[in-house]
Amino acid sequence: xxxxxxxxxxxxxxxxxxxxxxxxxxxxxxxxxxxxxxxxxxxxxxxxxxxxxxxxxxxxxxxxxxxxxxxxxxxxxxxxxxxxxxxxxxxxxxxxxxxxxxxxxxxxxxxxxxxxxxxxxxxxxxxxxxxxxxxxxxxxxxxxxxxxxxxxxxxxxxxxxxxxxxxxxxxxxxxxxxxxxxxxxxxxxxxxxxxxxxxxxxxxxxxxxxxxxxxxxxxxxxxxxxxxxxxxxxxxxxxxxxxxxxxxxxxxxxxxxxxxxxxxxxxxxxxxxxxxxxxxxxxxxxxxxxxxxxxxxxxxxxxxxxxxxxxxxxxxxxxxxxxxxxxxxxxxxxxxxxxxxxxxxxxxxxxxxxxxxxxxxxxxxxxxxxxxxxxxxx
Amino acid sequence: xxxxxxxxxxxxxxxxxxxxxxxxxxxxxxxxxxxxxxxxxxxxxxxxxxxxxxxxxxxxxxxxxxxxxxxxxxxxxxxxxxxxxxxxxxxxxxxxxxxxxxxxxxxxxxxxxxxxxxxxxxxxxxxxxxxxxxxxxxxxxxxxxxxxxxxxxxxxxxxxxxxxxxxxxxxxxxxxxxxxxxxxxxxxxxxxxxxxxxxxxxxxxxxxxxxxxxxxxxxxxxxxxxxxxxxxxxxxxxxxxxxxxxxxxxxxxxxxxxxxxxxxxxxxxxxxxxxxxxxxxxxxxxxxxxxxxxxxxxxxxxxxxxxxxxxxxxxx
Numbered sequence: 001x002x003x004x005x006x007x008x009x010x011x012x013x014x015x016x017x018x019x020x021x022x023x024x025x026x027x028x029x030x031x032x033x034x035x036x037x038x039x040x041x042x043x044x045x046x047x048x049x050x051x052x053x054x055x056x057x058x059x060x061x062x063x064x065x066x067x068x069x070x071x072x073x074x075x076x077x078x079x080x081x082x083x084x085x086x087x088x089x090x091x092x093x094x095x096x097x098x099x100x101x102x103x104x105x106x107x108x109x110x111x112x113x114x115x116x117x118x119x120x121x122x123x124x125x126x127x128x129x130x131x132x133x134x135x136x137x138x139x140x141x142x143x144x145x146x147x148x149x150x151x152x153x154x155x156x157x158x159x160x161x162x163x164x165x166x167x168x169x170x171x172x173x174x175x176x177x178x179x180x181x182x183x184x185x186x187x188x189x190x191x192x193x194x195x196x197x198x199x200x201x202x203x204x205x206x207x208x209x210x211x212x213x214x215x216x217x218x219x220x221x222x223x224x225x226x227x228x229x230x231x232x233x234x235x236x237x238x239x240x241x242x243x244x245x246x247x248x249x250x251x252x253x254x255x256x257x258x259x260x261x262x263x264x265x266x267x268x269x270x271x272x273x274x275x276x277x278x279x280x281x282x283x284x285x286x287x288x289x290x291x292x293x294x295x296x297x298x299x300x301x302x303x304x305x306x307x308x309x310x311x312x313x314x315x316x317x318x319x320x321x322x323x324x325x326x327x328x329x330x331x332x333x334x335x336x337x338x339x340x341x342x343x344x345x346x347x348x349x350x351x352x353x354x355x356x357x358x359x360x361x362x363x364x365x366x367x368x369x370x371x372x373x374x375x376x377x378x
Numbered sequence: 379x380x381x382x383x384x385x386x387x388x389x390x391x392x393x394x395x396x397x398x399x400x401x402x403x404x405x406x407x408x409x410x411x412x413x414x415x416x417x418x419x420x421x422x423x424x425x426x427x428x429x430x431x432x433x434x435x436x437x438x439x440x441x442x443x444x445x446x447x448x449x450x451x452x453x454x455x456x457x458x459x460x461x462x463x464x465x466x467x468x469x470x471x472x473x474x475x476x477x478x479x480x481x482x483x484x485x486x487x488x489x490x491x492x493x494x495x496x497x498x499x500x501x502x503x504x505x506x507x508x509x510x511x512x513x514x515x516x517x518x519x520x521x522x523x524x525x526x527x528x529x530x531x532x533x534x535x536x537x538x539x540x541x542x543x544x545x546x547x548x549x550x551x552x553x554x555x556x557x558x559x560x561x562x563x564x565x566x567x568x569x570x571x572x573x574x575x576x577x578x579x580x581x582x583x584x585x586x587x588x589x590x591x592x593x594x595x596x597x598x599x600x601x602x603x604x605x606x607x608x609x610x611x612x613x614x615x616x617x618x619x620x621x622x623x624x625x626x627x628x629x630x631x632x633x634x635x636x637x638x639x640x641x642x643x644x645x646x647x648x649x650x651x652x653x654x655x656x657x658x659x660x661x662x663x664x665x666x667x668x669x670x671x672x673x674x675x676x677x678x679x680x681x682x683x684x685x686x687x688x689x690x691x692x693x694x
Contacts, residue, residue, distance in 0.1 A: 006482040017470040204432050208466035215430050215460045216483035217452040374434040374449055
């Protein structure tokens with residue numbers, strides 16, 4: 001046990017100090033995450049934040065009731081319309097220049113002119129139509145129960161929604177969040193660098209350090225298990241830093257299951273380490289060649305899981321669905337997706353089981369390949 | 379007679395058609411500094427790797443401290459310190475941490491280990507560099523760290539595989555003095571090198587290897603007695619005639635001569651006063667001479683005479 005703890009201590013220290021660990025697993029995700037946030041930030045804001053509809057109003061006659069309604073929908077905390085009073089010529093110019101989405105002609109009757117077919121034009125159209133329907137009700141309310149007018153106007157504004165988005169989860173269904181899931185999955189899978197270095201440092205035929213360790217009286221299974229544990233702890237630290245940075249510094253909304261996001265990220269990291277350990281144990285290629293192979297494989301897996309092109313995973317799902325089940329990056333990323341999108345845990349549980357199975361498989365195979373005692377050549 | 383520490387019998391190691399070790403045998407006794415001398419590729423490192431049970435071999439037996447050596451001979455490994463040809467330390471750990479890590483693989487007791495690590499740091503003279511990482515150390519200091527990692531646990535058998543390759547003379551001397559001190563403190567040392575001066579200076583017994591075979595074994599003097607040459611006399615002389623060269627060649631105990639126009643070299647085998655006799659001949663013929671050198675044979679001469687080639691590659 002003492003030797004195990006001794007190995008564990010120094011494995012953690014050396015791993016957390018290694019340049020690759022700091023560069024690829026700590027700084028790289030911070031930089032890439034920040035770039036993602038900057039790139040998708042404005043799109044995100046536009047997508048989710050409602051903006052008042054710029055509208056020109058041309059008075060063609062006296063309509064006290066409509067003026068009251070207009071006042072109500074422009075002066076609320078979250079105004080539906082951003083009204084510019086204008087004569088007809090100015091209003092048409094605003095419409096042509098795109099500074100107004102529509103012109104409301106307010107007189108005895110209320111009519112609307114729009115120049116396009118967007119959502120805002122549809123909302124304007126709906127608003128004017130609703131006003132026509134409610135006009136009598138509003139007039140009656142104004143005469144008989146003026147104190148109820150705000151409630152009636154609120155009902156009118158609410159009905160202007162063409163369709164209502166009803167979320168099935170407490171999570172964040174925004175499409176850009178997928179990039180951040182993939183980023184965490186990539187950091188997790190980059191744990192393979194750490195796993196590969198670990199194999200190299202422990203195998204007699206791959207490094208002088210491995211040879212020296214093999215000469216020690218410490219049984220190999222102790223140094224392997226202690227070392228792997230150390231690598232997994234160090235990788236978990238990196239995963240926690242990555243998720244914390246994304247969630248609390250970049251304010252990425254991972255929904256209401258953040259502890260499970262942390263847990264998944266840590267498991268994903270351990271999967272990365274075990275994959276690197278396994279690949280490092282096979283064959284007698286140099287560290288540089290194995291590193292090159294591993295980085296290429298990792299980046300290809302990241303690409304196919306949609307890190308570079310958002311809908312790539314959907315394309316793979318359609319063309320080769322089996323591959324997404326096999327691709328560890330896709331599996332880790334799917335875990336976050338399931339966690340965020342589905343209220344139940346069924347799919348999430350399945351993905352976690354796949355990750356656990358992969359971890360056990362890679363670790364056992366890696367141990368079997370590494371347990372070799374003597375080599376034909378060094 | 380002292381107890382046998384390492385016993386290798388008829389060791390054969392093949393890499394395909396290449397025979398790396400050809401029925402190689404050794405018997406190293408307690409307290410010796412045993413030198414394995416041979417050119418690059420002669421099989422020194424292969425011998426060490428087989429000895430440490432890192433390499434499989436085709437035939438033969440290896441015993442250390444009287445017990446058969448296997449990869450799981452942890453009791454034996456506990457008593458061995460290994461200093462590899464290539465520096466084997468963690469780049470991310472400091473000097474102190476590296477020594478502590480390797481010492482900890484052998485010594486569980488924390489207090490004892492702390493003391494051993496301090497002693498190892500003092501021993502190799504890395505006290506002021508204890509917080510340095512290996513990348514900040516010079517080649518010589520790095521070699522010293524490599525040695526400290528191998529000897530911190532006070533092993534009874536220390537194996538050093540070419541520990542002074544690419545080391546400056548100052549560090550080299552320090553390393554050699556250190557090895558001698560370890561031996562004085564009771565450790566048996568196996569030292570491989572292709573630097574004959576080091577082996578000659580340090581080792582109590584030497585085995586010379588070539589192409590996987592042991593071609594000679596003994597103390598330095600025993601090895602030198604194996605060859606014909608006992609003295610090489612070199613005289614700076616201009617315009618020697620063939621007649622003079624022939625006269626010198628016919629002197630007693632002279633078995634060979636060489637003259638390149640400026641240096642006259644005479645190889646003698648046994649006998650006394652060879653130099654006086656040669657100088658006498660040159661004086662008789664009124665030859666002007668410059669500097670005169672008389673050299674005892676080196677291990678390189680031994681190797682040269684036995685194998686017909688120089689021990690060390692030119693330029694090394």
